[in-house]
Amino acid sequence: LKNRPPIVTIMGHVDHGKTSILDFFRKSKVVSGEAGGITQHIGAYQVIHNDQEITFLDTPGHAIFSDMRARGADITDIVIIVVAANDGIMPQTLEAINHAKKAKKTIIVAINKVDLPSANLDRVKSQLAENGLQTTDFGGDTEFAAVSAITGTGMEDLLELIALQAEVLELKANPKATSRAAVIEARVVPGRGTTATVIVESGTLKVGTPFICGPYAGKVRSLINDRGVAVKSAHPGMPVEVIGFEELPNVGDHLTEMKSEREAKSLATERQEAQRLARLKPQHRNRMEDLYSMVRDGGGKSQLKLILKCDVQGSVEAIKKAVLAIESNKVECTFITAAAGPITESDVSYAASTDAIILGFNVKVEAKAVKSAKASTVEIKLYSVVYELIDQVREAMLGLLEPLTRETVIGHAEVRQIFKLNRGRVAGSFVMDGRIHRKAHARVIRGGIPVFDGRMSTLRRFKDEVEEVRTNFECGIRLGEFNEYEEGDVIECYKLEKYAQTL
Incomplete structure (x- = not known):
């Protein structure tokens, strides 16, 4: 095994300087020793820092990240989250952080535009801490660099951080293996x-x-x-x-x-x-209607995964708070991402990779997202009334619970005579109470102890197959492959009913 270059993806809110950072590296740090310079865009490029290669993915961060994860190609080693020092954390910044965290990637924060008069580093660091990224100078373990892609301030520091993290990750590959x-x-x-x-x-x-x-x-x-x-x-x-x-x-x-x-x-x-x-074959992913029916049909999981997109950030926080306030010790409701903005193709790709349902509140769905959702059978639910969204999430959570089973005894019969037939033995019985039903479950009780428990295979009145026999009537009973009947055995007939749990 030999060391390989780290593969870096840069993510961040629009206009926070992701492209400027990429352009700075591309112009000043391209691989040396080759003629021609960069002549085309191929989606990725390499730079050299202290004789070490670093590979940058030059693609739309969220889209490439989620599309590749959805198809099992998780090649990114380090994610750089770009935050503008004058704007602070924005909706797409949070989305990028969530993408990186869910993928368990090493995160480096690049606080860009520090050359502007309105730059406020401390505010950005506080916002990062509020969202689970405590910078090293604030006592945490998130590495950061204060940079300006325009003046070049801090850009060497950013490359150095990438090189150091790559060393920690011990990235290796076998160049002689099958490619x-x-x-x-x-x-x-x-x-x-x-x-x-x-x-x-x-x-x-x-x-x-x-x-x-x-x-x-x-x-x-x-x-x-x-x-x-x-x-x-x-x-x-x-x-x-x-x-x-x-x-x-x-x-x-x-x-x-x-x-x-x-x-x-x-x-x-x-x-x-x-x-x-x-x-x-019909494709299947979690759908709201399927989750409702699980209450009756017995499907069950323990986690409801959601992607939430709203018209404004205030709605995001309010709806998240309302959904997480639904009390349950049995179902965990998880927001894969929650952000303001339209539902995009990236959202659909991420939903496909995590088996999540997309909820939209007062937002539009981009045309590419509609096409992608149809192809990948991801469900998108749109709402304009908050309580309807909350009610349907609650119903979906109920649908994820395994139904409980209730046993109800419906009758008893006493074995009074045993008949030997070619296909086995039949218990000639007298119904003492309730009823004996052909499609019910039954157990044989001998001396107060069950000796067999299974389904009924035959129920007859004289020579006729019947559905049920009631109290004070005689019948012939055969239970599965059981043949060891004895006179005086009691056959207890019961039914199993499934009923929905509560949250």
Whole structure:
């Protein structure tokens, strides 16, 4: 195993300077020793800091993060949360923090725009602490850098923090293993065809390598690095654009080296057939109506996962408070994310990866989110009245509880004669009280002790099969495969009823 570069994703509220930070590094810290400079955008790039490579994902932070996690490609090592020193924490900042925390990633905070007169570092640090990120100078363990992407202040400090955290994480990979890479961006380029940017996770990806990616086979015809230069191979942690795909892959799909093109095509055929069959099956995710019916049908979990989007931050806090105020010792209601703004494709991707339901209050759903939700069968529920939202969440929580079972005895019969038949023995019985029902449960009691408990298989009056026999009538009873009846046994008939628990 050898050390590999850390893979860094930068997230933050719009206009807080994420793009400016990326641009600063791109212009001043690109990999040296190659001609040409950066000529194209491929979704990721590398910089050098003290002879150490650092890979940055240059994509919409939340979308790439949730899309890749939804498909199992969790390649980010370090998340940088960008907060503007003059604005402080905003809704998208909280969303970014939640994304990083849920994924259990190392977080570094970059407090940007410290060159502005209205910058207030202490206020930002207090807000961070209120949201679970206590900075090191406030007695916590969250590393931070005060920076300005415009003047360059603190940018070296930020790179140093990334390098130190990478050292702590002990990031390693085997360059001699079978090559495997994660797709972070895919597009069709005129003159090149279908291409995808990948981050190599293990092994060394080489030109000429046959591969499988998702349900499609391919062969690496060309590798282009982040500076637009053709290379022959790519090592772990390195971003490259791969030319040689048959079809457009999904973000988060894994490109895996195969021994031969024939083997790759054979596996691709199998995967495509599996996908076709899967599409024929009805998809199922948590839906509000399903959760209500679980009260009756016996499904059950212990956690209700929600993504909440509201028109304003005040509504977010009010609804969260109201939902969390629903008292229950049996169901945990968890907000995966809760923020102001429209319901986006990123929200749908995150809901798909966590099996959450999306609740919207006085918000719109973006067109891409509608399409994505339909494809991934994620449910989006929209509300304009708070109490309706709260009531439906309460009903859904009830639906997650396993129903309890109540036993009700409905009758007793005494065994008075045993008949031997070809298929076993039948107990000739007299109903002493209540009724004996053919579809009920029954147990054989001998001397006050149950000796058998199961379902009834036969109930007869003379030669006729009947549904039930009432008090003071005789009948023939056969219970499952039980044959050890004795005269004087009591057959106790009972039914099991399920009923809903309370929160």
